[in-house]
Amino acid sequence: MSTPGRGLHGRVLDTLGPAITAGEYPPGSVLRTDELAQHFEVSRSVMREAVRVLESMHLVESRRRVGVTVRPKCEWNVYDPQVIRWRLAGADRPHQLRSLTVLRSAIEPVAAGLAAKQATAEQCAELTECALGMVAHSRGHRLEGYLVHDIAFHRVILAASGNEMFARLGDVVAEVLAGRTHHEVMFEDPDPAAVTLHVQVAEAVRAGDGARAEELTRQITVGALHELDVLAP
Amino acid sequence: MSTPGRGLHGRVLDTLGPAITAGEYPPGSVLRTDELAQHFEVSRSVMREAVRVLESMHLVESRRRVGVTVRPKCEWNVYDPQVIRWRLAGADRPHQLRSLTVLRSAIEPVAAGLAAKQATAEQCAELTECALGMVAHSRGHRLEGYLVHDIAFHRVILAASGNEMFARLGDVVAEVLAGRTHHEVMFEDPDPAAVTLHVQVAEAVRAGDGARAEELTRQITVGALHELDVLAP
DNA sequence: CAGAGCCGAAAAGTCAGACTTATATGTCAC
DNA sequence: GTGACATATAAGTCTGACTTTTCGGCTCTG
Secondary structure (H helix, E strand, O other): OOOOOOOHHHHHHHHHHHHHHOOOOOOOOEEOHHHHHHHHOOOHHHHHHHHHHHHHOOOEEEEOOOEEEEOOHHHOOOOOHHHHHHHHHOOOHHHHHHHHHHHHHHHHHHHHHHHHHHOOHHHHHHHHHHHHHHHHOOOOOOHHHHHHHHHHHHHHHHHHOOOHHHHOOHHHHHHHHHHHHHOOOOOOOOOHHHHHHHHHHHHHHHHOOHHHHHHHHHHHHHHHHHHHHHHOO | OOOOOOOHHHHHHHHHHHHHHOOOOOOOOEEOHHHHHHHHOOOHHHHHHHHHHHHHOOOEEEEOOOEEEEOOHHHOOOOOHHHHHHHHHOOOHHHHHHHHHHHHHHHHHHHHHHHHHHOOHHHHHHHHHHHHHHHHOOOOOOHHHHHHHHHHHHHHHHHHOOOHHHHOOHHHHHHHHHHHHHOOOOOOOOOHHHHHHHHHHHHHHHHOOHHHHHHHHHHHHHHHHHHHHHHOO
16 A cells, blocks of 8 residues: 555655554653664764655654754644654554544545535546445445445545545545544444445436535545444543 | 745755646656755755655655656645645646635535534634624635635634544635735735625534535635636636 | 576665754853 | 953864675577
8 A cells, every 4th residue: 555665765754653652662762863763773964854745745854953853643644644654553553543544534524515516427437336336245244345445436536526535535534444444343234234235326426416426425424424423432 | 934044955955846746747757866966055965855845745755776767646635734834835826726715615515514513612703703704804805814714714613623633624724715805916905795604604603503504605616716816817 | 589597777775974954951140 | 230352162064985785788598
């Protein structure tokens, strides 16, 4: 999914990023570039590059004569896909999953409403195909196949909305759905009602019925939130 | 608002970032680190740090033997506040402003609904104060004072929602509102209906009426979208 | 002529060391 | 106590040499 080993500084980030987002260094903690470089056994140049990246994510702040101080959580760039991945891999995965699901519940219905007005014929076809794929994999413990089509479905909706901000949430939704399937205790087969709703959304979008697409999608996200309440109270 | 001169690499970014987001280098363009370093009259180390930051924003991709290639727009981290600022400062400001306003229209109503259920007494007080401030500055060409209270109002709503993803959009909303006031041709006095709606939202939140807060906020954002249609068709 | 494999050059990547600059903090005089 | 000043510290910058990857062309072969 991401790019694991893109240079030495990348490997440093793979350890340091998760550590910071996991709260291993409490906000206000001070790190020193030289010490970090020694600890990771890399040159200072490499370490500096890593720090710059963390800084651009607002995870840390580098100040002369002080060092690299960890910022409080509320200042992090929580929409950075990398940060999202790190946090989903860490201890507060459940909390993060809930935040993102609430975000979905706000965005996706609106996106679906817009998609109904703007989706191309090709996108409508893709949507139907995805929905059918979900139906096909909805029974018999075939969660992996179901997941693939589920992700694709929501990606198409977000892309078809014509709004770039919505479209870029495709990756986030993918992470959430994957996380739900793989790590939360999910039912062995997906909720039949949800499957039906997806099919109906595809129909509504094809028919250009924005209000209906929005309402149906709202039901999907409400269901997702409810499921989260039941399985991870 | 941001941190303008945080080192040499920051100053490089201040010119290179806007240039890329403005589409000055079409997707696929190849830059060379050494040339850039020469052009900006900085050392390679500094240039490399700048490139790393751009890379973490998914604006460019650095590959051996190839160079630094500009990524297509659809891959950018468009939620990065820095990227948002750069784009708002550039040529496609109107387009960007519209995207962000649509985003607001999806998020803020839901946030207001949640805020009604979770806002602390202090937050309710702040909200009322902001609304009153808006009323006080709603006449007599006092747009600046109005803007300050408008921004504060929406910040509080987003924060009070209790969702960190919503809360972090405070800066984005601030940019949008500021951009609207300063650069789009805004009416000399704000829409009285909008002012009233803000007061009513504050009341609804204080009363704990989520559905009403959500609906009223929806009206605010619909108004904002409509205003955008009228002023920047 | 096509495909596999080899080779060289180009550009990023890495490192080490010396130097500069800002700045937090302690010290001292008043 | 308060101000100015000195000092130590850690980030910031620059340079030059070296390493590593990999693209693109070349040749060799079938």
